[in-house]
Amino acid sequence: MKIIKKAILAFVLLLLFWVLVFDFQRVLFSIHYLDKLKDNSFWEWIQIFFHSIRLDLATGSVLSVLPLVLITIFISTQKKLFFNLFKIILIVELVLVAMIHAGEINAYGEWNHKLTSRVFMHLSNPDEVFRTADYTMTVLFILYLILEIVFGWKVSKWLFKTTRFNVEQTQIWLKLLLYIPILPVLLGLQFLLARGGWQQIPINIDASYFSKNFVINDISVNSPYFFGKSFLLFKRSNIGEFLSNYSQEELANTMSDFLNYEKEHDNYILENTSPNLVFVILESWTSTVSSRLSGKPGATPNFDELSKSGVLFTNLYATGSTSEIGNASIFSGYPALPEISISMQPFKHRKLKSLNQSLMHRDYTSGYLFSGDLKYGNIDSYFNDHGFDRIQDESDFPSNLERGKLNYYDEDLYDLFLNKINRQEEPFLECAFTGSTHSPYDFPGHNKESWKGKAANFMNSVIYADQCLAEFIQEAEKQKWHENTLFIIVADHGHASPYISNPNDAEFYRIPLLLYGPALKDAARGMVIDKVGSQADIAATLLYQMKVDTGKDYPWSKDLLNPNVPEFALHATTRGFGWVTPAGKFTFHLDYQKYIVNTFDPQMLPQERKRCDAFMQMIYEEYESL
Known part of the structure; x- marks a missing residue:
């Protein structure tokens, strides 16, 4: 016993x-x-x-x-x-x-x-x-x-x-x-x-x-x-068991507005259809750092001032919470699904189209510059596989430059970026991916802080990054290629700030998108677009303005300048997903099997959930077939 x-x-x-x-x-x-x-x-x-x-x-x-x-x-x-x-x-x-x-x-x-x-x-x-x-x-x-x-x-x-x-x-x-x-x-x-x-x-x-x-x-x-x-x-790497299993007919009925809305419109904002495209992807810039977007004290006075002369999108959401997901969404118009990063799967992402590939027939050259290591998230492989002419990261920076622990400072990134652009023939698609707003926030002058309290290190890094962005734009204005250039300034994903720290809240994923530069028509300057969309919608929005026939290359990307476009954004959260429309937002947890956040009217929630499930099922079915 x-x-x-x-x-x-x-x-x-x-x-x-x-x-x-x-x-x-x-x-x-x-x-x-x-x-x-x-x-x-x-x-x-x-x-x-x-x-x-x-x-x-x-x-x-x-x-x-x-x-x-x-x-x-x-x-x-x-x-x-x-x-x-x-x-x-x-x-x-x-x-x-x-x-x-x-x-x-x-x-x-x-x-x-x-x-x-x-x-x-x-x-x-x-x-x-x-x-x-x-x-x-x-x-x-x-x-x-x-x-x-x-x-x-x-x-x-x-x-x-x-x-x-x-x-x-x-x-x-x-x-x-x-x-x-x-x-x-x-x-x-x-x-x-x-x-x-x-x-x-x-x-x-x-x-x-x-x-x-x-x-x-x-x-x-x-x-x-x-x-x-x-x-x-x-x-x-398979979330199929968590997703719906609607018939094709039910999918078509549920998402009929997305599948069938009128794509043609005459809301053009560009002076011509072949501007130089300069992407500035801002590391971790959540919308709440901008006073113009949040209505609260912010850290981006220069960005806010630029936005008054550009086309500002106020309801754009990151598709996920990591940089490689953000890049794939921006350049391939690809949404994110929970626990899936398509850039980590070359055999799948190679079957997607990217912006530079859609512009090759117009003799666009393409370049991508990052101030850190592009091995992260397989970003280097993604851009290589999609045919970017020049892909450079920290290994291409002058060795005599001072740098932070993770990457080179934004000010040096922009200097090198200008130098690279000046060597390109027009038209071109060039992209700079910043890094000073990523931890450990060891940007120059980090001891001269001006933001106190919650998220002070991050907010002070944004203040620095905002200054560097303004100086870059000022220097770009002096260059010959500037007169026919559209700047696309957007974040890779959101971040905790003094105003939002809950990674389950859709506000955590809301990010700035600004179209800026001489390539805009005068009538477009100062325009504010409040339509709900995501990073995945940038591709279709730009290519329609440039009158590029994309066929079925970007099936998940919506033209946010189209008056008829259905408004919604899907974003992948940690162990779940979120859905945003003008009527509300929810975040659903896969393990918890409950809504962590919900602002939809109880009578609307079942239909909005069905639409979200149907959209994810459609994306997942295509993902499985890639």
Whole structure:
């Protein structure tokens, strides 16, 4: 009977061990991000430790399977080898869990969400990880890793003493008689706990959600569970099971306005159909940094002034939250689907068309310049595969220039960019991708800050980037090619700001788009376009203005200058998707299976959800066929 009691004790102590480890991680996270919790009461924070128990037990059960087998074998045989193996496996799991959480603490300040499969994209270029992180982040990662491992090691020594599991010597047949039935029973209990009980649908993230503050909910969900779920989806790269399965007829009926609206119109804003195109892709410029777009104190006075003489799009949304997704959307008119980055899949993205390819028949040359490393997100491969004539990154910058940890400064990027453009024959498509507004925000003059409070480092980097943008435009005005040039100034994705930090809110994804320059008709200067659209709509909007027959090359891109265009934007969030129309917005979480954000009237929501599902199904079906 002692064997049974000891086995049950091991089962309970293993679960207790993991609950204590997860709770210790929550305490560390809460201390580190105390500023994000200042608007929450102490009582709400305490509730985290109660609402998290079910999911902690589920995760602990999964992590305890192999350790339980080993320690019960030790209890039955009293062979020290099995106890040593038990401790080794437990510590290996502890180290992995600690690494996930220590990485999450560092990434959360920039990403505003828990660690997901997105990390694998970064880990494919390890140097990018260390360059993005400042020295403080590296030190903190090591510190939290050590603290969590030491804590877990101490708890394991306290809970799993060898003497606690010693039993009297008995005959081997009796040990087996007692051991053989108890292990399947305990493993069955673990399975039951892992799925959260007998209910039809297994436990999920929503078991720990209870607050209206997403940070509180993120703390409540233990990191290895969230990361593990994301990893499983990452390994599949297949979200089909989450999408609708409408018939083709129902798809056509649901999205009839998108499929059948009148494409022809005479709302032309360009002086001619073959202007030089100069793209400036602004790293992380969320719309809330602009006073003109947010109506609040901002960090972009120069951009705001430029916008008064251009065509400003006020309701444009990034399709995702990473740079490689933004670039593919801008140049190939391709929307984003949750957990899918098409630029990471060359065999698929090569089948898409891009703006430069659509302009080759007009003898446009094309160039792309980035101040960092284009290996990130396979961006280099994407532009190479799509036939850009010149693709350059940090390796092409003069070696005598000072630089930040991640990339060269915006001021030097623009200087080199002008130099490159001046060597091109017209017409051309040229693109500069900035980097100074990316962490670690070590731009020149970073000690001369002028923004205080929340997101100060980011906002001050935007102030610097805004100044550099204005100086670039001033220098461009002196060049011969300027008179026939259209500047397309747009962000790659959004970012947390003093006004919005919830990555589930559509506002997090709203970004600026400005068409500016002498190529615009006088009547277009100062125009404001309030239509709802996304980065994926830039391609169709530009090419129609240039009277380029695109055929079926950009099936998901809408012309936002068309008076008849249906207004909507789809954006992929962390583990979910969002939908925006003039009537409202929602964000749906795939794991939670609930709306995190919804402003649609309850009577409209079912129809808008159906439209969103139908649109994603159409995109996914084409994606699968590529």
